[in-house]
Amino acid sequence: MTEIPEHLRKRAEEARQKAAGSAAADTPAAPEPSPGDATEGKIPVHLLDRSKAAADQPAAGADPVPTGSGAPAPGSGPDGHNQRLLTVVKSGSIQDTKSVPQDKVHVWPHLLVAEFLAALAVTLFTLLFSIFVNAPLLDLANFNQTPNPSKAPWYFLGLQEMLTMFHPMVAGVTIPGIGLILLIMAPYIDKNPSKAPEDRKFAISLMTVHLMFWAVLVMIGSFFRGPGFNFIFPWNSGLFFEL
């Protein structure tokens, strides 16, 4: 916080006292503080007078009020100054300055190099993998020949797995629908402000259980389901899985 300089504070205090004193003593600076003037709010009477005089000036026309030359204008402030310190606005109240500087690094090179290397690595991985493993292309689509088993893409195999347990409306629509809505609402449901893992045991456990549940269903659907979508062991019956 910025301190108000001592001399400014003193001057303001003196001025305030003087103004209060003059108002109480009904000095010439404020000749007729009529009760009506009180409604004008906090504008000091002598300022009002001064502005009134200034407004009258054009009307006076040929007889201009002598200005400058040391004589204080009628209705000027204390000590003949025509300006005075009304208040000091501390910078903290209008400028939100960060008191704690953050430890920052330049995006170039620190972040861009990491991103570039990551992109390079994943490109290389995809390229090498694609050289050695071909994407599947089975026979031409044939409506009269249903492959056994018919499987959805792997990320939907959890849903297909649930089809063996529930009615299709529950397994295919209700459960994933509710799951998605809960996932979207997570930030609004989880009101715990802390990000520390030790404060979030419940949230973390709940998420982990569901992720694992999902992963296990996908694995079972992918590797442990054979002809007729019956349960098999891949090491006995072989893989029935295409990516």
Place this chain on the structure above:
Amino acid sequence: MADSNGAKPTGQALAERVQGSQAWGSIFRPGSIFRKGYSDSPRNRSYVIMNSVLYHLHPVKVKRHAVKVSYTLCLGGLSFFLFILLTVTGIFLMFFYRPTAAQAWDDILTLHTAVGFGLLVRNMHRWAAHLMVLSVFLHMARVFYHGAYKPPREFNWVIGVMLLQFTLLLSFTGYLLPWDQLALWAVTVGTNMMGFTPVFGSQVRFVLLGGVEIGTDTLLRWYVLHVLMLPFVTVIFMAIHFWRVRKDGGISGPL
């Protein structure tokens, strides 16, 4: 390689002429490192970002913590990069593919056998797609475990879950396009499930298939979804996602 009469080396002279030309100056903004060369200084490090299009994506500086690979595992960035990789390989594939039941499968076979790098690019497209589903999913898990969805980042989480769904839809719509047995029956299983939507089930299925059965209309419909509509929507959501990351104060802080 200096001239015999002691003039500047031709390479350097040429470089100066090019860099002083109006065309060069119009391409690179004032302060760009390509105008006046790069030497490592804090000022130039800032200029690299400020005077390039990357300024749309990255601020000049980020929290030191934000560049720790062990925190983010690069998963969000990799998802974005895989999206770009998929766009590039996908555009290549579009040159050789016609989305009709009579031609689609043959086109893929031709791509394998008669197009240079056709098989390789198709492989890359396929594997990158699976990888992207995985990386988006893992990105979501990472964000959850870091509690990074908490205020002020709630809405960006919502956008992120939408992006996860778009990723799944992109992958699923692409699944049908080869028009082989795998595509046909995987999509049959998927759309049959969606047909069990309460109340509107058969209508949902009809809209998805462009008819009552999977056929050439379905192929066209899913092709347009796959190559145009879903990428378009995804790009918009990604733009909002990245913008909010910066507006919400960069990635979430250390635990």
